[in-house]
Amino acid sequence: MITNVTETIKYIGVDDTTIDLFESQYIIPNGISYNSYLILDEKVAVMDTVDARKYDEWHEKLLAALDGRTPDYLVVHHLEPDHAGGVAALLAEFPQMKIVASARAVQMMPQFFEGVDFSQSTIAVKEGDRLSLGTHTLHFMMAPMVHWPEVMVSYDECSKVVFSADAFGKFGALSHDEEWACEARRYYFNICGKYGVPVQALLKKLAALDVAQICPLHGLILSENLGYYIGLY
Secondary structure, rough: OOOEOOEEEEEEEEEEEOOEEEEEOEOOHHHOEEEEEEOOOEEEEEEEEHHHHHHHHHHHHHHHHHHHOOOEEEOOOOOHHHHOOOOHHHHHHHOOOOOEEHHHHHHHHHOOOOOOOOOOOOOOOOOOOOEEHHHHHHHHEEOOOOOOOOEEEEOOOOOOOOEOOOOOOOOOOOOOOHHHHHHHHHHHHHHHHHHHHHHHHHHHHHHHOOEEEEEOOOOEEEEEHHHHHHHHH
């Protein structure tokens, strides 16, 4: 099922309810969501892919949401395989698509996709860079060590949506209804918590923005009472 974040931003993520351990070490009795988004504007941007184990389901949702259009950009906020597992396959399908990522991510990308030539397909962005899609403009902010060194987040200046990578994520599939804080706390402690200083640095950047929604790579899209979630972080 494709749902709307806004009229022009679609949620195309998928749940994984058959995996026992996240990153082969964290028990997730209620599964996990791999979140991905699609921005439809004059230019089309795919915001992250998903784990290879759920690629086919995600790909079907992506094509349905594209409705015949072709992606111009794939924005990679985080290279970990549960979010970037579909990068090579999507590039093979849409070779004219440009991959937008941090300079560190562009440097690391060949390590994850052996034999794939990214030399003509990547756009490295740095702190403060912007990418116009038409009405939507993505403003990029680097977030190293939240929780890998190549991580970045993006802010859509049109819709006031933050694509926050692993920040504000939680364990649990979206199909499982549960209170946010408990599994978000466990996720933070295990995934981001040991990098508390970089997390606080990211929060300072977000504090300067007018944020309407937070779209993480795992867990619920946060659109109400944002002060509560940000306060916990």
